[in-house]
Amino acid sequence: MRDTEEFLDQRLPITRALKIAAGALVALTLISLMAWGAARELPGIWGVLMGVAIGGGFVLATAATVLATSNSTPSMTMAVVLGGWLVKMVVLILLFVWLRGFDFYDNTAFGVTTLAALVVALTAEAWGVITSRTAYLS
Secondary structure (H helix, E strand, O other), rough: OOHHHHHOOOOOHHHHHHHHHHHHHHHHEEEHHHHHHHHHHHHHHHHHHHHHHHHHHHHHHHHHHHHHHOOOOOOHHHHHHHHHHHHHHHHHHHHHHHHHOOOOHHHHHHHHHHHHHHHHHHHHHHHHHOOOOOOOOO
């Protein structure tokens, strides 16, 4: 007979989503480093590293704030998540403005990897949540 405690943890889907998304981002990073490093050399590598950090970090930070506020009220969770989005957007805009003046990275590698990191992390998180097994009623 299986113990039911593992199914009663309501934080399980988001922790599982974070683990799966982090693993998927590591795989994306390795594949992108090989591809863009071969195609564009060092600027491609810098573009990949920055793209994964920005794209993946953006998605993982949102899931981490949901996990951090999982024991609070729904309105507090919503306020923290929306406030976090606002802060991330301001930081992202400032970062893009600051990076525009540099040429040590490949713009194409940066853009493609950022978008790929967003899609991969969101897909992995969705799959992690959908396939987790939790009880809806206690």
